Amino acid sequence: MKKTLLLSVALLATAISSNAQDSVxxxxxxxxxxxxxxxxxxxxxxxxxxxxxxxxxxxxxxxxxxxxxxxxxxxxxxxxxxxxxxxxxVRGTKEQAYIIDGNKKIAVPIAALGMSVATPAAGITANIIEVRSIKELDALGESVIKGKIVFFNGPFDQRFIETGAGYGAAGVQRFAGPAAAAKYGAVGAIVRSITPALDDYPHTGGTVYDEGGKKIPAAAISTLAANKLSNMLRLRKLPLIKFYFKQSCQTLxxxxxxxxxxxxxxxxxxxxxxxxxxxxxxxxxxxxxxxxxxxxxxxxxxxxxxxxxxxxxxxxxxxxxxxxxxxxxxxxxxxxxxxxxxxxxxxxxxxxxxxxxxxxxxxxxxxxxxxxxxxxxxxxxxxxxxxxxxxxxxxxxxxxxxxxxxxxxxxxxxxxxxxxxxxxxxxxxxxxxxxxxxxxxxxxxxxxxxxxxxxxxxxxxx
Missing domain, CATH: 3.40.630.10 (Zn peptidases)
Structure with a gap:
């Protein structure tokens, strides 16, 4: 018993000494x-x-x-x-984008997503469909999506205390959304910036196309502009709202x-x-x-x-x-x-x-x-x-x-x-x-x- 006690005391003293050295x-x-x-x-x-x-x-x-x-x-x-x-x-020349409401053009800030392809030289103009997830996109299918620009507007979940978790949850629409939209015949993809902030800075980031699959141009839109576009789509009938964007990025x-x-x-x-x-x-x-x-x-x-x-x-x-x-x-x-x-x-x-x-x-x-x-x-x-x-x-x-x-x-x-x-x-x-x-x-x-x-x-x- 005495030997065990002495050993325990010695080990404790060693641990205290080690902690003191580490602290210093x-x-x-x-x-x-x-x-x-x-x-x-x-x-x-x-x-x-x-x-x-x-x-x-x-x-x-x-x-x-x-x-x-x-x-x-x-x-x-x-x-x-x-x-x-x-x-x-390479990104190329600065991107351009407009919400087209009848005869009005409302400029909005976008940034091409990394590894995206370019639009045609004259840009793309098409009706726009809003979805909040890839699951929602899948539910609509080709009959609704074909020939249109898909607007991924899934918000950053503000309930996460650790914001990286919110980024991960919302990020799927940027990483995989454009490739998923391409399968249903979309001509382009616009993705809400992955951020809890409301501002007019589009957040770029990479997107990934399916190997051998169709590639469509994809860009991030600022959160304020995303809210504006969403509100306009909600208040007006779809044919009245179109979207135009132009980007000249390329992969060398x-x-x-x-x-x-x-x-x-x-x-x-x-x-x-x-x-x-x-x-x-x-x-x-x-x-x-x-x-x-x-x-x-x-x-x-x-x-x-x-x-x-x-x-x-x-x-x-x-x-x-x-x-x-x-x-x-x-x-x-x-x-x-x-x-x-x-x-x-x-x-x-x-x-x-x-x-x-x-x-x-x-x-x-x-x-x-x-x-x-x-x-x-x-x-x-x-x-x-x-x-x-x-x-x-x-x-x-x-x-x-x-x-x-x-x-x-x-x-x-x-x-x-x-x-x-x-x-x-x-x-x-x-x-x-x-x-x-x-x-x-x-x-x-x-x-x-x-x-x-x-x-x-x-x-x-x-």
Whole structure:
């Protein structure tokens, strides 16, 4: 009994000592991020000197070159490019759209959806049919849809507290709606912007056509314009309301691009990896500040903070700037493919692609209740002083998701900042550097660094 008691006391003392050391180290990370942080100024350069970075564009190529120089300048143990072929879609001249009410033309703001085809050179004019879901579209069928423009007006469900859930629920009409409408003979598709905000900024984003299926032009319409169009359709008989839109987008041959990777070599397990990353590409309407300039700048800041504070990781830590998350996910697929080919052992991958807002915590994909209980018992007290202690089950991110297939033992983790403002500016001309808060961005970088440290020190075998 005495020996058991002494052992219990010794283990408790060790745990207390370990927690104290962890607490001191995490405080160092936050101090470094908040006093000497560089992610905000790096983001300024990315947004203001380079700007939009759609895959295959000159901006994307320039961002790859600059990102490698940035990592080289920090003196990481290894910096390299990982070649990947990516789609090259271009928007062309600015889109035009009108609601046609008798002899009146009412201009409305639209933006072509990524990977959409163009309209004919003169544009398309047709009667318009409003639906609020693909299920509603299916119920109408070809006899009603053929020859018309389908207006997908499914609203963003405001009841979700976590806005990402609302985005996912409403997003189906953008991803799959145009292809579904094409099957019934529609000549075009207009999709309500996926946002809880009411404004006149159309939100672009990718759409996916069925392989071998008919492709019809598709565009997003702002939420205010969507409400106006819906009201007009409700108050007037259908033949009186027509819609016109014109866009000149096209898909060019795939282009050569790169993931940009920086690495600090592990002192004990150099062949075991913890990855943290975001996507370097962005949509072409703005600067891609929150989506996902903040994510890539936080990722490289993690490695910089580790070096600046003198921390020597046990395992190798990688920062990955993935290319082509927005319209193809080729960078994430390539990274997973190479990891599998090299038989790399990955402990965890963390993705930051929900904006640079105030950190709230992290979601662990596929985590069991018992895992989360132990995780929160051990690590929540360490992260709670920084209000980044919400450790929950949930999704991770598009770019690290392929690792689940090639490295089954990996834990995939999503960085979860406050979500309330993200989808107001997501995929719009408002996604600019001025809408990023310096302190929020730095707090996020410190939070991710702290989680990387805890995983590196203690593993994830709870």
């Amino acid at each position: 180290q995490i405080r160092k990370f936050y101090d470094e991020a908040l006093v000497n942080g560089q992610c905000y100024e790096n983001l300024r350069y990315l947004c203001k000197k380079i700007g939009q970075r759609l895959s295959g564009s000159a901006g994307a190529a320039k961002s790859v070159e600059w990102s490698k120089k940035l990592m080289d300048g920090y003196g990481f143990d290894k910096v390299y490019l990982q070649e990947v072929m990516v789609p090259h879609w 041959p795939d282009a050569r691009s790169y993931n940009v990777i920086g690495e600090i070599k592990g002192s004990e397990h150099p062949n075991k990896f913890i990855t943290v990353g975001g996507h370097l590409d962005s949509w072409d309407l703005a600067e891609g500040a929150h989506d996902d300039g903040t994510g890539v700048m936080q990722s490289v800041e993690v490695l910089r903070i580790l070096k600046a504070t003198g921390y020597k990781p046990k395992n190798s830590i990688r920062a990955v700037f993935f290319m082509n998350e927005e319209n193809g996910h080729k960078g994430g697929l390539k990274y997973a493919e190479i990891a599998a080919a090299n038989k790399e052992e990955h402990i965890a991958a963390i993705e930051t692609d929900e904006g640079g807002f105030t950190p709230r915590g992290f979601s662990f994909e596929g985590a069991s209740a018992s895992f989360l209980k132990d995780l929160n018992k051990k690590w929540k007290p360490l992260l709670e002083p920084y209000e980044a202690d919400r450790l929950i089950a949930g999704g991770s991110g598009t770019d690290i998701e392929p690792l689940k297939e090639t490295v089954p033992s990996i834990m995939l983790i999503g960085f979860r900042p406050d979500s309330q403002r993200y989808f107001d500016i997501h995929h719009t001309p408002n996604d600019v550097f001025e809408n990023v808060n310096k302190r929020e961005l730095e707090l996020g970088a410190a939070s991710i660094t702290s989680l990387v440290y805890l995983i590196d020190q203690h593993g994830l075998n709870f």
